[in-house]
Amino acid sequence: MAIAGTAAAALAFAWAVIAGLSRVLNTPAGPDIDPPVVVAPPPLNPAIPRIKATLYFASEDGLHLVAAEREVPLADGAVAQARAIIEAQLSAEPPPPLAATIPAGATLRGVFISARHEAFVDLDPTIRTAHAGGSHQELMTVYTIVNALLTNLPNLQEVQILIGGQEADTLAGHVDLRRPLRQNQELILSPSSTTLPPSNP
Amino acid sequence: MTRVLLRAAGVCFVLAIALMATAQPASLTVLSRDGRKPLPVIAVNNQEYVAVDDINTVFGTTAREDRLAGGLTITLRSRSIVLTADQNVVSVGGRLVSLPSPPVRRDGRWHVPLDFLPRALALVLDTRLDLRRAPRLLIVGDLRAPRVVARVDAGTTNVAVTFEVTPNTQAQVTAQPGRLVVQFEADVIDLALPSLPPQTFLLGLAPGDTANSVVLTTGPRYATHRVATTPADAGSGRVTIDLLPATTAETTAPTVTPPAAPPEARLVIPPPAPASGLRTVVIDPGHGGDELGTQGAKGTLEKEITLSVARRLRTLIESRLGAKVFLTRDDDRTLSLDERSAFANNHQADVFLSLHANSAVRPALKGAEVYFLTVERADAEARKRAGDNATTLPALGGGSREIDLILWETAQARYLEQSAALAGFVEQALAGRVEMSPRAIQQASLRVLVGANMPAALVEIGYLSNAEQEAQLATGAYQDQVAQALLDALIKFREFLEH
Numbered sequence: 001m002a003i004a005g006t007a008a009a010a011l012a013f014a015w016a017v018i019a020g021l022s023r024v025l026n027t028p029a030g031p032d033i034d035p036p037v038v039v040a041p042p043p044l045n046p047a048i049p050r051i052k053a054t055l056y057f058a059s060e061d062g063l064h065l066v067a068a069e070r071e072v073p074l075a076d077g078a079v080a081q082a083r084a085i086i087e088a089q090l091s092a093e094p095p096p097p098l099a100a101t102i103p104a105g106a107t108l109r110g111v112f113i114s115a116r117h118e119a120f121v122d123l124d125p126t127i128r129t130a131h132a133g134g135s136h137q138e139l140m141t142v143y144t145i146v147n148a149l150l151t152n153l154p155n156l157q158e159v160q161i162l163i164g165g166q167e168a169d170t171l172a173g174h175v176d177l178r179r180p181l182r183q184n185q186e187l188i189l190s191p192s193s194t195t196l197p198p199s200n201p
Numbered sequence: 202m203t204r205v206l207l208r209a210a211g212v213c214f215v216l217a218i219a220l221m222a223t224a225q226p227a228s229l230t231v232l233s234r235d236g237r238k239p240l241p242v243i244a245v246n247n248q249e250y251v252a253v254d255d256i257n258t259v260f261g262t263t264a265r266e267d268r269l270a271g272g273l274t275i276t277l278r279s280r281s282i283v284l285t286a287d288q289n290v291v292s293v294g295g296r297l298v299s300l301p302s303p304p305v306r307r308d309g310r311w312h313v314p315l316d317f318l319p320r321a322l323a324l325v326l327d328t329r330l331d332l333r334r335a336p337r338l339l340i341v342g343d344l345r346a347p348r349v350v351a352r353v354d355a356g357t358t359n360v361a362v363t364f365e366v367t368p369n370t371q372a373q374v375t376a377q378p379g380r381l382v383v384q385f386e387a388d389v390i391d392l393a394l395p396s397l398p399p400q401t402f403l404l405g406l407a408p409g410d411t412a413n414s415v416v417l418t419t420g421p422r423y424a425t426h427r428v429a430t431t432p433a434d435a436g437s438g439r440v441t442i443d444l445l446p447a448t449t450a451e452t453t454a455p456t457v458t459p460p461a462a463p464p465e466a467r468l469v470i471p472p473p474a475p476a477s478g479l480r481t482v483v484i485d486p487g488h489g490g491d492e493l494g495t496q497g498a499k500g501t502l503e504k505e506i507t508l509s510v511a512r513r514l515r516t517l518i519e520s521r522l523g524a525k526v527f528l529t530r531d532d533d534r535t536l537s538l539d540e541r542s543a544f545a546n547n548h549q550a551d552v553f554l555s556l557h558a559n560s561a562v563r564p565a566l567k568g569a570e571v572y573f574l575t576v577e578r579a580d581a582e583a584r585k586r587a588g589d590n591a592t593t594l595p596a597l598g599g600g601s602r603e604i605d606l607i608l609w610e611t612a613q614a615r616y617l618e619q620s621a622a623l624a625g626f627v628e629q630a631l632a633g634r635v636e637m638s639p640r641a642i643q644q645a646s647l648r649v650l651v652g653a654n655m656p657a658a659l660v661e662i663g664y665l666s667n668a669e670q671e672a673q674l675a676t677g678a679y680q681d682q683v684a685q686a687l688l689d690a691l692i693k694f695r696e697f698l699e700h
Contacts, residue, residue: 062563063639099562116290116297133488133495133503134560135572135661136638139645160299167301169538169648173488174557174659176648179299186643 049074053152055089056144056188057098064189065144067151068095082119082149082156083111089148101140103130109165117157118180119149125164133172142175143184150183158182229315229332231259232389233341236412240339243312248302250312260326264311273304273311280325284313291317293324329612329654331543336391343654344388345370347547351406351415355398360444362406362417368527368548369438374428381417381426381442382409389413402446422446436527436548478698479552479691481525482518483545485649486511487557487659490535495560497671503558504533506674510556510662513677513684521688522695524551542652546612552623552694553657554687555649558674559638560666567667568638569631569683572659573624574613574651575644612654619656623694627658630690634682635663656694660687 050071059066072088075081086108094100109122131141146159158180162168168177226249229240238259242249253264253275262277275282283292289303298321302314313321315332318339323330331340340346350365364383366372371386389412397406405418424447431439486507488494494503508530515526527548529541536544545553559570613620621644628642638661650657662683663670673679 058562060563061639062561062566101562114290118290132560132562132666133493134664134666135557135645135647135659136566136570136640136664137495137560137562137666140562167299173492173494173538174645174647174649176646176651178648181646 053085053088054148055085055092056101056147057092057094058101058140059189060097060099062099065101065140065147065187066098066189068098078153078155079111079113082113082121082153083108085148085152086111086121086145089144101137101144103127103132103141105130109162113156117155119153119156119159120162121145121149121159122162122165128163128171131172133174135174138170138172138174139184139187142171142177142181143187146181147183147188227337229337229339231339231341232344232346232391232412234344234388234412237389237408242315242337245305245307245312246302249315250305251315251318253311253313256313256318256322260322262322262325266311275322275325277325280327282321282325284311286311291321293321296324298324331546333391333543336393338391340389340391343546345386345547345549346389346391347385347387348393349385349390349415350393351395353395353397353403353406355401358446360398360401360403362403362442362444364415364440364442365437366440367437369436372430372440374426374440374442376426380419381444382414383417383440383442384409384411384414387413390415403444417442417444419444436525479522479524479695481527481548481550482522482552482554482691483527483529483548483550484511484514485529485541485545485553485555487555487649489530489533492535495558495665497665497674498564498668499671501665501671501675503665506558506662506665506680507556508533509677510680510683513680514554514556514687517684517688518691522691524691538649539652541649542612542654542657545657546652546654550655551698552691553650553653553655554627555647555657555659557659557661559661559664561664562666564666564668566638567664567670568636568641569663570638570640570661571624571628571631571642572645572647572650572661573620573642574617574657575646612652613650613657616653616656619698620650620658622697623656623690624658626690626693626697627660627687630686630693631660631683633689634686635679638664 051074052069053072054067055070056065057068058064070088070092072084075084090102090106090108092100106127107124109124111122112120114120127141131138142161145161149159150156160167160180161171161177163171163177170177226242226244228242229251231238231240240251240255240259242251244250253273256262256275257264260277262275264273264275266273271286273284273286275284280294284304285291286306287303289300290297291300291304292298300314300320301316304311304313304317306312315334319330319332326341328342329340331346332338333340336348338346347370348365348367352363352365354361354363364372366385373384373386375382375384392408392415394406394408394415397403402420402422403417404420405416407416407418408414409416423444425445427443427445429441429443431441486504488504488507490504492504494507496502508528511528512531515528518524518526527544527550529544530536541555542553624642628637631637632641647659650659660683663674663679665671665674
């Protein structure tokens with residue numbers, strides 16, 4: 001038994017070493033087979049052109065999502081643009097009297113888009129601990145992200161939120177995140193019934 | 202040099218795989234009305250997978266590979282699932298279903314992650330597949346599948362075998378030559394057996410010939426047995442079989458022949474259910490254990506409020522409605538959302554109510570809210586169809602309104618109409634007793650409701666983020682008002698079911 005264990009350990013070690021070595025040897029031999037799905041954050045260059053994007057915040061009474069326009073960097077390609085929009089949404093200061101729907105400190109790990117026009121938004125797990133909970137607040141947070149992407153990138157059909165690189169059951173115990181979600185118009189306060197706050201460039 | 206190294210790596214890899222194969226995860230047991238079948242499980246990248254070949258053997262599906270396209274089609278009758286290697290989305294009759302990890306092709310065989318079974322395969326089988334990871338079970342269809350955990354205690358003369366049965370289920374003990382057969386009134390049992398203490402006259406404890414029975418093999422020293430049943434907490438029951446040896450009978454009554462063991466002892470554990478459309482109610486106190494839920498500024502915890510209201514509601518329903526009530530938790534423990542709906546399914550509940558307290562970024566927001574499930578459409582075809590599925594539902598403030606019923610492959614989907622009615626009754630009853638939020642009734646994709654195989658609603662009884670409501674929610678008076686309103690709603694819902 002002990003011999004078998006030692007042999008297994010030795011083989012596993014040899015395998016790990018050689019697998020690592022072969023990867024090193026293979027590295028210069030051309031491009032990766034699978035293109036990376038996660039893009040690097042866009043460089044913070046003031047010369048980069050910016051576009052207007054619709055972001056979402058909580059209404060003054062906390063009950064609805066309200067759209068507000070913000071400038072975000074123009075990015076090359078849908079994935080990079082989706083990333084720029086979500087990053088802007090996560091860090092945006094809400095224009096008074098609106099409030100942020102996403103807990104402070106939430107960060108984005110990555111964005112990728114499937115061939116079926118589904119966007120996957122991968123959030124850092126800290127959003128879980130920072131979230132206050134409650135069905136209402138969780139719906140507001142989730143659909144801020146979903147609506148922000150689907151409003152600005154109409155080619156996208158659905159958004160699935162991942163947490164820490166994994167498919168997640170829920171963010172705070174309520175909203176089902178196991179499948180891609182569609183835009184939620186019910187939570188959005190329609191512009192006709194309110195005056196939009198001025199954009200805050 | 203590189204080539205030699207790579208070849209060595211290849212050999213080591215094969216050997217390592219062969220060695221790893223010995224440490225594969227345990228098989229799943231597929232429980233159905235036909236009995237038990239094993240379904241082997243392998244680990245790929247730390248995820249559990251099953252081979253499509255094995256799925257075909259167990260479920261009678263067929264698979265056809267399209268090597269050119271790198272795809273596989275699994276078919277049963279006219280329904281099919283299309284898989285693509287390394288894509289974690291599969292198409293089931295045109296609907297897209299996401300998987301936690303993509304199908305993999307290994308050693309010429311296709312493998313799919315375990316979640317493929319309840320999420321995709323269940324759709325082509327047109328039945329529910331309940332995956333229970335801890336006991337390694339896959340339950341096919343709406344089976345009564347109570348969990349039965351056995352314990353053996355060897356006394357100085359006797360041996361006691363105790364079965365903890367969750368949910369409480371009737372059992373029947375039959376004495377046969379050399380053995381006792383315990384048969385549970387269930388389709389299958391999810392059985393956990395201990396190892397036997399040595400040197401007793403209980404020689405064996407094993408699953409019976411049918412999927413719902415256990416067999417106790419008795420040795421020659423066994424003379425008779427006694428059966429005791431006790432209903433335990435939270436809907437579970439206990440059956441204790443006390444095995445007595447021949448010597449005990451001789452010492453206690455040496456001149457009298459010991460009475461023959463009753464050939465059949467029928468145990469009646471649960472009380473007879475009243476004939477009504479609302480026999481069993483499962484109440485789910487939201488959150489619990491490590492999962493605190495939301496928290497008020499003064500430290501009031503959602504998990505404590507929900508449990509307190511659930512207990513009050515249980516007392517009211519039991520005394521006023523005569524229905525059986527089970528709480529998914531009756532103490533401060535962590536439960537997954539699947540465990541909560543599975544608990545309701547196992548108890549064959551007629552209604553599932555999940556209780557919660559709410560939170561908002563604006564402290565002024567207050568009032569109670571009721572939710573029932575909305576299900577997302579996954580493809581254009583379903584979107585188009587949904588337009589024809591408009592259904593009239595009870596609306597707030599009386600009357601009715603038309604909504605789109607959008608069906609998805611969830612257990613809850615077929616109860617959406619009844620759940621909408623239930624939510625309507627809850628909203629009306631709450632509005633008579635407590636303050637309602639401006640969004641009193643809503644439809645949302647709430648995870649705990651998805652798997653509930655009965656009418657289900659989630660009630661947010663108030664906002665802990667509002668100072669006034671935090672104080673209210675902690676009082677017995679407010680909790681009683683909520684419980685009374687929910688009872689009123691259940692009475693209305695019972696009338697609705699009966700007509």
